[in-house]
Amino acid sequence: MIKKLSIMDYNRERCGQYIEALEEERRKILVFQRELPLCLDLVTQSIERCKREITETGTDNVYGQSECSEQTTGQCTPVLEQFLTIKDSSTSNEEEVEEELEDEQGNHDPENDSEDKNMKSDWLKSVQLWNQPDPLLPKEEQSQQMMETEVKRDESMREDPMANSGERRRRETERKQRRCWSSQLHRRFLNALQHLGGPHVATPKQIREFMKVDGLTNDEVKSHLQKYRLNRRRPSQTVPNNGNSQKQHFVVVGGLWVPQSDYSTGKTTRGASTSGTTTTTTTTTTTTTGIYGAMAPPPAPQWPSHFNFTPSIIVDEGSGSHSEEVVVRCSSPAMSSSTRNYYVTKN
């Protein structure tokens, strides 16, 4: 009898301490939620779970062993509402593997007592680095376990200027089919960039070789790089000061402007397949692909939201250092000693 109670109390106590620790952790992570969205989500979920356990101990089951396998972070105890300012995250769809970077190839985490197993298995599914417009593909298995070190891209899709059965093509100047940079592809891009010493040092060719994405051309990388550089030069400046002060709170941390709530705007419609346990009844498909009909499946890839065009934070590795350390430093708008080689057309 008493024993039981004492155990209960003990557990509760421990849980409480754990929660405290977690919350503290979360506060820290919150600052970098842009870089560590999943991390934050994890911690949040953990906190929820713990709290739930505590609150439920009042009744009978001491160990809230209920796995509470809720898929989304939705319906939760309102207790920690204060911390959930980000709320809308709906990060059920993980395609954002945080800054793990390198682990892409060798990630083997067979032992995952934690709840983070469901993630990371997901982004592997969304393999298609290239949103290859292909309505025909069932999109299910398709190209599943490839990827790994080298990603392959179906070359057949490519419109060959030559191979046209009839020369109905518009002459040889057939514009390439437009393809988007999926977030994963972009990750590789960033990864390469980082290892090559920053966007201003890395050259398209190097990047392409580093990415090891089959079918990726130099020009594509070059273009992407160009855009990347431009976007990073002056990311804001649009929307001078919209009257709506909404929830764009910014926090100054160590001289860095960090958006307090962000990242969640994506809200991709793609059903997060979540953990592999049992078939998820999520509709997945039926995404109202309004435009383009069956062209590009998900509207997912949106740069502004989840690509790391970190406005004022440059994450670049010391060019020479091979260590894992990543230096985060502020980039003054006037920095970037980009030697502007402006060539004036002098004919």
Added chain:
DNA sequence: CAAGTAATAT
């Protein structure tokens, strides 16, 4: 040929 940049197309 490769990289940067500008122009153009979607």
Added chain:
DNA sequence: GATATTACTT
């Protein structure tokens, strides 16, 4: 308007 492709210059 944003993003990708192409054209052009170096």
